[in-house]
Amino acid sequence: MSTQKLYAGVKLRELRGRLGVTQKAFADKLGVSLPYLNQMENNHRPVSAGVVLSLVQEFGFDVTELTTGDSERIVSDMREALADPVFQGGTPPLADLRLAASNAPALARAFLDLHRAYRQTHERLASLDEALGREDAALKPSPWEEVRDFFHYCDNYIDAIDRAAEHFAMPGGQRKDPVVTATEALTRAGVDISFADSPLLRSYQAEGRKLAISARAAGPTQRFQLLYQVALTTQNDLLDATLDLARFATPEARDIAKIGLANYFAGAALLPYRAFQQAALDERHDLERLADIFGASIEQVAHRLSTLQRPGAKGIPFFFVRVDQAGTITKRHSATRLQFARFGGACPLWNVHRAFETPGQFLRQLAETPDGVRYLCLARDVSKSGGSFNAPVRRYAICIGCEVQHADALVYADGLDLRGKFEPIGISCRICDRRDCHQRSVPPLERRLRVDPDRRGILPYQIAE
Structure with a gap:
């Protein structure tokens, strides 16, 4: 431990x-x-x-x-950046990285920004990007990455928007049906709502103020899209004020972030903070029960659990990740010490990858990261139908987990031997210290290798101590 x-x-x-x-x-x-x-x-x-x-x-x-905040995120990001082959010297000890993250976080972030800029330049050169020859080819951060990092370092909790959503969903302290509340708010704003047989989940015409929600979509999706429109229609000033404080580098990043903030409002209104937190405690964080109580999807519930980070009223620190069938991380957040790789996929030893093999079932895993921290992990597939026979099915799997000392508060810990064997997992092969992992895809860049042409184990090389 x-x-x-x-x-x-x-x-x-x-x-x-x-x-x-x-x-x-x-x-x-x-x-x-x-x-x-x-x-x-x-x-x-x-x-x-x-x-x-x-x-x-x-x-x-x-x-x-x-014990929360940016330090662990910064350390994880710096370890991954320093694993880049461009750094040919010795990698700084982990203790030094922690000191840098704690004592000089602004300098550490500047280093990460510099490394990101290097990667972008390198990728452009490698692909012979013709934009390098243009006068307007000044290096700009990726808008998507800029927004991702904004939420990442906000602990995925935006207090003003979270409280506004809670106030909207629970006027007078009593939770109301989100469809009724959203419909009333949009009607007062002059928005005409209809449900259409359309592949588009939501379509809004500003001229005429007409909102169409897909009748094919599942109930939780319809509720979420209604609340998303409420955010854009009734909370626009709050969203813009938050964006002004964030000071994004490009208009594209600001536009992407506005969608993200509206999504945040929708999720927080569907699952209002205090009511949801209390229900999670009462139901011992049973995702299916919480989804039924709040009319939400399992993915929405799992994501919301990882955002319960309100100062003075924090919930259990969870991590949350969503991956596609290729193992690419499409959503990530962690309020725990476990931080996800910024580039590439998730560790293949995680149970999240096996969730595709057992649709509709929860998979439990007791896992231990290389730093000795132990976690209870829960994975499940969350495939999403396109609404018709010919429509493509979007296939994802989610994983949510917490440190094992919180396991008693989760129904999923029942029957598990929390003092038994924990499976070894990592973050990314490039920065993982495990020497005997049978699923290693690339060598760890922080360690020296020994290559013996006369001996062959699971790997074609040995990792030095």
Whole structure:
């Protein structure tokens, strides 16, 4: 099991800044000496249990904030970037990467931006992109990646929009039928709603304010699309204000992000925070029961569980990932220490890949990552019909999981031996330290290889210690 010490210097400095107190006054409140506080704020010493207790008693601080945030995401992203063959020197130790992520997160992000720019330039050169010869060929970040990183580093939780959606879905504190609430709101705004036999899930004509929802779509999809239109129609000022704060580099990124924020509102209105969180606790996070209670899909429920990160009222930290049949990650988020690879697919040892073989069934897995952290993982296929015999079927699988210390709060842990064998999984072969993995596709770029032409095991090489 992982016994990683808690270094949270940035969080301590942020809290002291919000309180507007000196280091001396802050140290007195925490019951430590000024030099000791200085060492903790600079990550030279871990945060002790006594300090954690004082943070709660003196300031009502949500201590889960000490172990969440950007650090693990930044470390994971830097490890993957440094595995690039362009870095031919020795890879910095993991401890150094954690210090950089904790003490200088802005510098770490600048490094990641630089590496992303390098990759884009390299890809253009490799494909002989004719755009390089144009005058307007200035390097720009991919709008899709820019938006993905925005949500990634916001912890996939947008407080203002989440609370607005909850207020919309629960006027007076009572949850109403989302279809009724959405229909009333759109009707008041002068929108004419109809259900059409169309392959388009949603179609809106601004001229005439006509909204058509596909009659072929499943109930959860229809509800979601109605609430999406509510976001664009009644919450436009809030969406634009959030986009203004994000300061995206391109208009395309802003447009993509606006769709993402409207989707966020729709999901948060369909599954309002406090009501959904309480139901999740009551039902022990049974995805099927929650889907039935809220009229949502299993994928919508699983995704929402990973966003319950409201300060002072956080849920169990979950990771959530969706993959296609090729293993490509199409959605990803993690409120846990496990972070997904930015490039490529997911580890083939994860049960998410086996979900395609057992449609309609939940697969449970007890898994352990190379850092020694253990997880309870749950996977299921979420294939989506096109609505007719000739329409293509979209096939995906989702995986949701949490660290094993939270497993008792999940119905899916019943009957499992949580002290038994855990399957080894990784993040990406390029940065995975496991030396004997039978599913390894490429060597780890942080390790040296030994090649013996007279011996052959599972792999055609050996990974040095």
